Amino acid sequence: GNGINVTPNTVQKWISYLENAYIIDEVPRYSKKAKKELEQSRKIYDSDVSMNSIRCKDNRFDLTHNMENIVYNELVYRGFTITVFDNNGKEIDFLAEKGGQRTYVQVAYSVVEEKTWKREFGAFSGIPVYDRKVIITNDDMDYSTSAVEHIRLIDFLQNESGI
Template structure:
């Protein structure tokens, strides 16, 4: 990638990509990354960071997911999310997939939605976040992703993310629960069954 893009500081590129992989599924700004690099005693401009992220996206290492106001249907200009195209890259850079299972599952779902041909966005509804707004052929689906519905707090958070949406498009909470629950017309599904199309 360094050779094809003309990037001169391979170490800085690697650090930026590693940071993004570690923050997979979290909202990221260029200033977040610049602050991280500064803490690593590496001063780097936002423009350079943006160039690194664009190069990594063009090389299909990461996928950028824009954020949108799910009610107003407009793209927000700050705070995007990035997902690694292959979860093995996280492991290869020394990041533990086992310690970030929620992030890994979210990344897998994002890439599967892309594979199925959806345009994927992160949704904002007031102060709540919807993991994915997926659109294809004039239709919309909403997804929340979590490892397990282990507590009532988790159930309320995941199903509650859809409150404030006035439309009737399908809403799904994906988890590793063997027998997922359904609530208020929002379907719970096992991630493996969903991935396999069952």
């Protein structure tokens, strides 16, 4: 192929260089089923969201990934400890913890389509009632349910005191 031959160890070393330069953050994934951090499947977020366009293949711009990256950066800025949460095979973008409070956060560009709504809201299935569950989108319509709070991205970014 056209790729270069490198070992996983070399890739991990490069990732650590980028982390040490504050260019990226490597976020651990926590498994509900295994009740432990999964070492092999971490997610990477850019400190500068504009860097996402460099990683795009075929000039495809992924708005949802950029939104997810923006929300990640803002949560870190607000002092949350972040992990990606594997809820029995359904990924929840962020488990944000601060001051003993846990908030599960999903990010989607839109949940207007029923298939997307079911996937995004369904990821919260089985999460304890007492933990806060939030979905952040660009949708103007309020999709909140009795269990999940819907917040527009612009409202999230303008309200520094909360999530």
